[in-house]
Amino acid sequence: MDPLTALAEPRRREILHLVWSRERTAGDIARRLPVTFGAVSQHLRVLREAGLVDVRRGGRQRIYRARKESMGPLREYLEQLWTGRLVILKRLAEAEQSANV
Amino acid sequence: MDPLTALAEPRRREILHLVWSRERTAGDIARRLPVTFGAVSQHLRVLREAGLVDVRRGGRQRIYRARKESMGPLREYLEQLWTGRLVILKRLAEAEQSANV
């Protein structure tokens, strides 16, 4: 799955955000979300296959972290998204639309 | 719909690409795609509501163009995607995965 499609799912953005500035085990991630462990594991698989996260083993745990380095402009986009510094494109568009068209 | 979700759909990326460096009428766009006019119109609506395209009227036609200016880092991402200068994150991830884990 390409990165853009992977990131379309809000839950996956949430997961990526959780492993953005620190690494976390799958269990740690799952415990913080209102869905089953299985669902989280499936999302982690998609994120991994899209090249958005890295995994390593640590005993019986799998430890995930965002692969920020190889993310290109997508990295800036997400950082702006999470720090609230993102221009709200939608609102802009709606404002202009009600103004003219 | 947020921009990331809007861009998850390949057809919408295709449409955005069509109006990236020149403006086009809805009909012109639809004629270049293997789906009905109605389907294209629906996609254009989503792109517009996500703030990714602008529209103006020109007689009985609606003329669309990409709203590149207010797209932030997403703009660079898409430009790299279309010029083929994008690092293939997925391949990278798979290569490393078969190497260790």
Add this chain to the structure above:
DNA sequence: TTGATATTTTAGTGTGTACTATAATGACAT
């Protein structure tokens, strides 16, 4: 007005996918 053209909107259908529950795998301890 009527008619033709350009586009949007609506209703209905089929497919993709996020989710749950459960089974299977893997790692460590005893």
Add this chain to the structure above:
DNA sequence: ATGTCATTATAGTACACACTAAAATATCAA
């Protein structure tokens, strides 16, 4: 080995949404 813990994989279900076909809206011309 057996048992427990941590995680992934699989089967089934429900809902979101891309699509088609058809109706509605808008603009221009005669």
